[in-house]
Amino acid sequence: MGMAWVKEFDRSGDMIKKSQLKDKAFELKLYDNLIKRLHSIQNFQRTRTKRSKMSQENTQKKVVVVGAGWAGLGAAYQLAKAGCDVTLLEAGPYPGGLVAGWKSEEGRSVEGGIHGFWYPYSNIFSLVKELGLDPFTPFTRSSQYSPAGLEVESPIFQNEPRLPTPLGTFIYTRFKRLPLEDRLSALPLLYSIIDFDNSDEAWRRYDKVTARELFKQFGVSARLYKESFEPMLLVGLFAPGEQCSAAATIGMLYYFILAHQPDFDVVWCRGTVGEKIFKPWIQRIEELGGKVLTGKRVNDLILDENGKAKGVVCGEETFEADGVILGVSVSGIKKIVAGSKTLNNYPEFRNLSNLGGIDVLATRLWFDRKVNVPLPSNACFGFDRTTGWTFFDLNALHDEYKDESGSVIETDFYHANQLLPMSDEEIVAKVHKDLATCVPGFREAKVVDRSIIRVRQGVTHFAPGSYQYLLPGTTSIDNLYLCGDWIITNHGSWSQEKAYVTGLEAADRVLEKFGISQKASIIPVEADELHIQLARTINTTARSLLKSFLPDFWLP
Numbered sequence: 429m430g431m432a433w434v435k436e437f438d439r440s441g442d443m444i445k446k447s448q449l450k451d452k453a454f455e456l457k458l459y460d461n462l463i464k465r466l467h468s469i470q471n472f473q474r475t476r477t478k479r480s481k482m483s484q485e486n487t488q489k490k491v492v493v494v495g496a497g498w499a500g501l502g503a504a505y506q507l508a509k510a511g512c513d514v515t516l517l518e519a520g521p522y523p524g525g526l527v528a529g530w531k532s533e534e535g536r537s538v539e540g541g542i543h544g545f546w547y548p549y550s551n552i553f554s555l556v557k558e559l560g561l562d563p564f565t566p567f568t569r570s571s572q573y574s575p576a577g578l579e580v581e582s583p584i585f586q587n588e589p590r591l592p593t594p595l596g597t598f599i600y601t602r603f604k605r606l607p608l609e610d611r612l613s614a615l616p617l618l619y620s621i622i623d624f625d626n627s628d629e630a631w632r633r634y635d636k637v638t639a640r641e642l643f644k645q646f647g648v649s650a651r652l653y654k655e656s657f658e659p660m661l662l663v664g665l666f667a668p669g670e671q672c673s674a675a676a677t678i679g680m681l682y683y684f685i686l687a688h689q690p691d692f693d694v695v696w697c698r699g700t701v702g703e704k705i706f707k708p709w710i711q712r713i714e715e716l717g718g719k720v721l722t723g724k725r726v727n728d729l730i731l732d733e734n735g736k737a738k739g740v741v742c743g744e745e746t747f748e749a750d751g752v753i754l755g756v757s758v759s760g761i762k763k764i765v766a767g768s769k770t771l772n773n774y775p776e777f778r779n780l781s782n783l784g785g786i787d788v789l790a791t792r793l794w795f796d797r798k799v800n801v802p803l804p805s806n807a808c809f810g811f812d813r814t815t816g817w818t819f820f821d822l823n824a825l826h827d828e829y830k831d832e833s834g835s836v837i838e839t840d841f842y843h844a845n846q847l848l849p850m851s852d853e854e855i856v857a858k859v860h861k862d863l864a865t866c867v868p869g870f871r872e873a874k875v876v877d878r879s880i881i882r883v884r885q886g887v888t889h890f891a892p893g894s895y896q897y898l899l900p901g902t903t904s905i906d907n908l909y910l911c912g913d914w915i916i917t918n919h920g921s922w923s924q925e926k927a928y929v930t931g932l933e934a935a936d937r938v939l940e941k942f943g944i945s946q947k948a949s950i951i952p953v954e955a956d957e958l959h960i961q962l963a964r965t966i967n968t969t970a971r972s973l974l975k976s977f978l979p980d981f982w983l984p
């Protein structure tokens with residue numbers, strides 16, 4: 429019966445015997461449905477054949493990924509999609525790394541700091557689309573406070589008429605106090621933006637200079653540095669200017685603020701990233717056959733007689749592998765190397781001892797009443813000498829707290845070394861006082877609950893001179909790869925997006941080693957605007973001309 433229909437309604441039209449057709453429209457509809465069903469059966473068979481072919485190729489290929497942050501999860505997902513036998517080992521009780529979220533004893537959602545997703549995070553935005561998720565708020569406006577009150581308000585830059593970069597950033601940002609002459613003193617700094625093209629050579633040239641020296645050298649006013657650039661460094665690189673590499677400073681500022689007018693626009697998760705993104709993502713990895721195991725702290729690597737990685741050690745257990753990816757933070761890898769007889773034999777891993785992490789403090793306070801917070805995301809400076817902080821109105825950002833009777837405020841402190849030893853009570857009192865300085869309505873409000881999370885040495889410190897010790901995604905162990913937000917990559921992204929991208933890059937390297945042609949579709953960062961490209965070409969040509977007749981004599 430089915431076949432007869434197919435013959436009868438062959439798409440060549442002429443074969444339809446018109447006399448037999450009583451209700452052509454009805455029958456054509458039936459025909460369409462039938463063809464759709466046949467196509468879906470064919471697609472199903474094709475996918476099954478492709479997956480079984482892929483798994484035949486890859487069943488023997490075991491990959492162990494260490495660390496379930498953005499980087500490790502990105503790598504594991506890509507490998508599972510390619511049909512590899514992938515096991516992701518995470519030391520902590522929850523996946524997510526720095527972005528992990530969990531429930532407090534009272535059943536309230538908490539996380540180790542709130543995370544923004546900036547306009548250029550194309551790969552993360554593409555991932556959530558692929559997973560069919562809708563985790564984000566609309567783009568939000570933000571402001572900046574000092575002990576003197578409101579200092580800056582930022583618009584949603586993509587809604588303003590588009591201007592060649594960096595004009596939009598300068599013109600549309602509303603400074604409440606900073607005089608125009610201070611803002612104009614940033615202009616000479618544009619040369620460094622042109623000169624620093626994210627190449628290895630540019631990193632080497634700028635990395636040993638501190639951000640403070642860079643700004644001084646280019647004539648930035650003391651007030652612009654104190655009230656604008658340093659606060660950006662404290663929240664972007666988690667350290668004050670004298671402790672940040674100038675290379676990392678320009679790279680970060682260009683990516684988040686200067687490359688294109690909308691780059692500073694940001695969205696937030698409508699709950700914890702753990703709940704909104706990682707939970708369904710891990711479920712997908714598991715559906716694809718991947719294993720995600722928590723509470724598994726890796727402490728060594730096992731090599732075979734040819735010096736190739738053949739497994740990892742995790743306490744009493746060993747996990748065999750044809751390829752290993754380490755997706756752990758700087759402090760995480762330093763700990764592995766310190767306890768590993770194997771990795772300790774390699775200078776590149778021993779040299780990691782020269783890198784450092786930065787302390788962060790994440791607090792969440794529940795108040796007894798709603799206080800009106802003008803904008804949902806806010807950065808603050810000038811409260812402590814070398815600490816920057818941000819606060820977020822979670823009633824406005826998180827679905828869970830929309831109808832809460834009192835305000836729920838996340839307040840995160842970066843470069844918080846001197847705050848970590850304080851007791852929880854002292855921290856709550858400090859946060860409350862600082863919040864009330866910015867938004868006086870908090871003075872009368874009472875704190876009814878709190879979450880205090882101390883992240884020791886948690887985030888990467890891009891210190892001056894650190895670039896020489898950072899590692900690329902490949903290592904001198906043939907089948908051992910690295911990923912994470914501190915890895916050298918020429919992609920150009922930062923933070924969560926960089927971690928995720930380096931995870932995909934690591935997976936691609938493993939697959940290439942196995943001779944599997946499947947590759948992640950990594951979206952490159954948006955190209956430089958034309959005038960920047962032109963200025964960079966002129967600058968590179970001038971540089972190489974100068975180099976051809978000047979002696980190689982001066983410090984870079």
Ligand SMILES: Cc1cc2nc3c(=O)[nH]c(=O)nc-3n(C[C@H](O)[C@H](O)[C@H](O)COP(=O)(O)OP(=O)(O)OC[C@H]3O[C@@H](n4cnc5c(N)ncnc54)[C@H](O)[C@@H]3O)c2cc1C
Pocket residue numbers: 494495496497498499500517518519520523524525526527540541542543544545724725726727755756757760761764788789790840883886887911912913914922923924925927
């Ligand atoms: C308070 C705060 C706010 C931030 N705000 C933002 C923001 O707004 N936007 C943004 O993009 N980024 C932000 N970041 C940075 C962002 O969190 C990181 O860049 C990103 O999460 C790094 O991901 P990762 O996978 O490289 O590393 P991690 O998240 O550090 O993951 C590494 C994982 O490895 C595990 N691990 C370590 N050692 C071992 C071992 N021996 N065995 C097994 N597992 C191990 C760790 O437990 C961890 O889960 C913020 C960070 C903090 C702390």
